[in-house]
Amino acid sequence: MNVNVNANANSNASAAARAGVNARAGGYGNLRGGGGGSAYFNVDQPYPTVIQNLNVEAGAVAQIIRVPYEARRRWEKRVVIQAFCIDDRDIPHPASQVTPDRDISDSYEGELYRCIAGTHLQVTWSEWSGQVGIGGQGGETFACEKGNALWRDRSGEIICRVQRAERDCNERSLLRRYGAGVKVVTWIREEIYTEYREETVMAAGASIVGATMMLDGGVGGRVF
Helix, strand or coil: HHHHHHHHHHHHHHHHHHHHHHHHHHHHHHHHHHHCCCCCCCCCCCCCEEEEEEEEEEECCEEEEEEEEEEEEECCCCCCCEEEEEEECCCCCEEEECCCCCCEEEEEEEEEEECCCCCEEEEEEEEEECCCCCCCCCCEECCCCCCCEECCCCCCCCEEEEEECCCCCCCHHHHHHHHCCEEEEEEEEEEEEEEEEEEEEECCEEEEEEEEECCCCCCCCCEC
């Protein structure tokens, strides 16, 4: 009985020992296989990508522009007027006054000056400053056509208009009667002038047609 017991005990002990050794050996093998180390990868660099015939257009842009338009305003000034009759040789002659008064009332309507046949009126005016002379005061000049007289109409406008039909030598008679002189009169007119207003418009943005784009980025080269 003792022999069998010892034999079994020794046999079991040997088997257990071998199992332990195998277990330790397997454990050591897994640790080595999962231990440290390094890896090396090589990735080829990609070639650049070229995009041709590329059309690029920017969005609309708001711009402020100045737009001209015609406006009207009432113009009223007290002015002094002097007139001459210019013949075909550009020689000036005194224009004939239709009325002897220098100061013309605001209610006056009719001719102020007229010329003999074959000449035309040349009118110089400036703002009235209390002095009779016009020279040196920055006067302005305009001309009427032949056969026209200088009128003041019902609205107060000073204009060139066809003169009234009168007997021959009427202008010479007026010169002998009233002489040459100036007129001080209120000139009222409506003038047209150019004014500006600001407007906002949408303008097309810049555009590029037929452009070429090259893309050379991306992942490539060596990676550790």
